[in-house]
Amino acid sequence: xxxxxxxALSSPSEMSVWAIGGWLFAVVCVVGLFNAMREYLRPRRLAxxxxxxxxxxxxxxxxxxxxxxxxxxxxxxxxxxxxxLDYEPLHIVVVDDxxxxxxxxxxxxxxxxxxxLTAIHVEELPEGWLGKNHANWLGACRSDSEWILFTxxxxxxxxxxxxxxxxxxxxxxxxxxxxxxxxxxxxxxxNVMLYTFLFFFTLYFxxxxxxxxxxxxxxxxxxxxxxxxxxxxxxxxxRRLALEIIDDTKLGKLVKRAGFTQDFVDGQEYVxxxxxxxxxxxxxxxxxxxFAAFDYSLARAVAATISxxxxxxxxxxxxxxxxxxxxxxxxxxxxxxxxxxxxLLWRGGVSPTLTLLLxxxxxxxxxIIYRSAYLTLRHGGITWRGTFYPxxxxxxxxx
Numbered sequence: 001x002x003x004x005x006x007x008a009l010s011s012p013s014e015m016s017v018w019a020i021g022g023w024l025f026a027v028v029c030v031v032g033l034f035n036a037m038r039e040y041l042r043p044r045r046l047a048x049x050x051x052x053x054x055x056x057x058x059x060x061x062x063x064x065x066x067x068x069x070x071x072x073x074x075x076x077x078x079x080x081x082x083x084x085l086d087y088e089p090l091h092i093v094v095v096d097d098x099x100x101x102x103x104x105x106x107x108x109x110x111x112x113x114x115x116x117l118t119a120i121h122v123e124e125l126p127e128g129w130l131g132k133n134h135a136n137w138l139g140a141c142r143s144d145s146e147w148i149l150f151t152x153x154x155x156x157x158x159x160x161x162x163x164x165x166x167x168x169x170x171x172x173x174x175x176x177x178x179x180x181x182x183x184x185x186x187x188x189x190x191n192v193m194l195y196t197f198l199f200f201f202t203l204y205f206x207x208x209x210x211x212x213x214x215x216x217x218x219x220x221x222x223x224x225x226x227x228x229x230x231x232x233x234x235x236x237x238x239r240r241l242a243l244e245i246i247d248d249t250k251l252g253k254l255v256k257r258a259g260f261t262q263d264f265v266d267g268q269e270y271v272x273x274x275x276x277x278x279x280x281x282x283x284x285x286x287x288x289x290x291f292a293a294f295d296y297s298l299a300r301a302v303a304a305t306i307s308x309x310x311x312x313x314x315x316x317x318x319x320x321x322x323x324x325x326x327x328x329x330x331x332x333x334x335x336x337x338x339x340x341x342x343x344l345l346w347r348g349g350v351s352p353t354l355t356l357l358l359x360x361x362x363x364x365x366x367x368i369i370y371r372s373a374y375l376t377l378r379h380g381g382i383t384w385r386g387t388f389y390p391x392x393x394x395x396x397x398x399x
Contacts, residue, residue, distance in 0.1 A: 022318060022329025029333035033203075033340045043208070046179065046267040051086075051163040055170040061089045062162060062226075063143035067135030068107065068153035069097040069385045074274075076106050081157045083114050090162070092117045093142045094153075095135035097385070098125065103153070118142060128397075129242045131387055136247070137238035140229075148232055150225040150248070154273055155181065161270035165226055168265060175231045175260035176252060178207075179224035179267030183348060184274040191350045193282050194275055196361035199341050205249070207264035210256065219264045220252030223273050227251070231260050243389070243397025245292040245382065250399045268347075283368055288382045290372025296395050301373050305366050312362060 064082055068075055082092050094117060096104040104121055111119040120138060125131050140148050147166065151157075169177045185191055209217035225248055235254040241247045255262050276285040294301040319330035342352035376382055381390040 019322075019326040019329065022322070022326060022333070024329070025315060026329040026332040026336070029336040033336050043180070043266040044263065046161070046164045046168065046265050046270050049164040049168045049171075051160045051167055053167060053171075055167055059088065059163070060146040060166065060170070061091070062087065062147045062149055062166065063091045063093060063140070063145035064149045064151060064162075065136055065139030066092065066094045066151055066153050067097055067132045067139065068094055068099065068103050069131060069135075070099050070101045070103055071153035072099075072102040072106060074154035074156075075103050076110070078153055078155055078157075079107070079110050079117065081159075082151075083110070083116055084159050085157060085162050086159045087162045087166070089145075090116055091143050091145060093120065093139040094118070095120045095122060095139045097122045097131045097135045100386070125387060128393075130245070130247070130389060131385055133238045133241050133244065133247050137242075140232065140237065144229070146229055148227055148229055150222070150227075150251075152222050152273070155223045156272050158270040161267065164270065165224070165265070165267070168263070169226065172263065173261065174263050175228050176220075176255040176262035177224075177226045178219050178221045178252065178262070178264050179271050180265070181221070181223040182268035182270075182272035184272055185349060186274070186277060187279075188354070189279040190277070190282065191348070192345075192354050192357050192361055193279050193364060195341070195345050195348055195350060196358065196365055197282070197286070199344055199358075200365065202344075210252065211261070211263045213259075213261070216256075218249075218252040218256035219262065220249045220255075222248035224267065224271055225251055227255065231255065231258075234258065235260075240399060241397075243394055244399055245288050245384070245394065253399060279364075283364070283371065286368050287372050287375060288384050290369045291376045292372075292382075292394070293369075294373075295398050296376065296391060298373060298377070301369055305369055308362070309366060312359065316359060 207219040210219040342355040
């Protein structure tokens with residue numbers, strides 16, 4: 001492969017073609033990544049919202065829905081942070097979804113000590129539902145609040161996080177708000193892989209465009225998905241997402257598709273979560289999502305990954321093997337890519353020098369996708385939190 005590429009690049013008749021291709025690549029990278037770089041460094045921040053500024057006669061009521069399945073390691077810390085929130089009126093609904101560890105016991109203990117918290121225990125999952133989506137729907141039905149905040153059982157909040165988010169939503173007339181949570185750091189490989197995933201996720205969804213009416217961009221995140229109740233009901237609630245593996249992001253899709261407003265705000269200082277533990281933890285944690293991101297289509301997964309892999313091989317190869325100025329465009333484009341990734345690492349408190357590992361992490365990302373596709377097709381479905389969901393049923397439930 002290297003010999004063929006070197007021969008092509010060294011051919012005088014083809015040299016100008018490679019040079020033109022390189023500078024076109026550079027233009028695409030500079031223009032396409034400029035907005036991303038700007039958003040990484042200057043996003044809308046929850047820290048800029050004044051939580052003491054009133055929103056009207058009274059703060060709107062909020063219900064926080066927490067689906068929890070075998071979360072005993074973090075559930076107490078997460079729920080205690082919600083109970084301490086500086087917000088009224090607030091109702092916390094925790095749905096213990098068939099846990100086999102001490103999750104239910106911990107939830108009941110906290111509920112007995114706080115009138116803010118209601119515990120629901122699911123003993124059996126109804127047909128046609130994923131466990132988490134059913135739990136979210138069940139929790140939302142337990143309250144009649146003006147806003148509903150969906151979060152996870154391992155997310156920790158600062159006391160003024162909710163007040164800042166509600167203030168931002170009411171001031172800007174928003175219907176749906178998603179926060180970028182702070183990520184509790186792990187080891188080097190875990191951190192780099194995590195931010196590689198976030199890098200491509202962000203470039204694909206372009207969340208800064210989600211706030212713009214008329215665009216197709218949308219966003220949603222499991223750590224913080226806050227939506228007006230009337231909007232939640234108008235888009236069909238979680239019944240529309242009953243069999244969606246990527247339910248958090250697809251909630252944002254339904255909001256945007258229906259013409260409602262949403263925003264994506266940096267809340268790293270106010271909401272935090274440990275996403276997965278270790279590099280292998282990320283690989284296995286994305287086992288259910290990797291293939292689902294392509295709507296369980298092997299053709300789409302192969303086409304997308306081959307395209308990305310080809311661009312990477314050609315670009316890095318040309319940057320190092322092309323003669324003279326022919327490599328200039330490729331080097332500029334790669335510099336922009338690595339600078340953007342380095343900025344994302346820096347924003348997350350990770351050394352920007354680890355941007356040099358991006359090509360390797362891209363290979364790991366491809367492995368995650370194909371591993372997910374292989375396991376899903378081999379087993380004819382997905383096993384999530386101890387429950388098996390057939391592939392045909394998952395495909396029918398796509399939004």
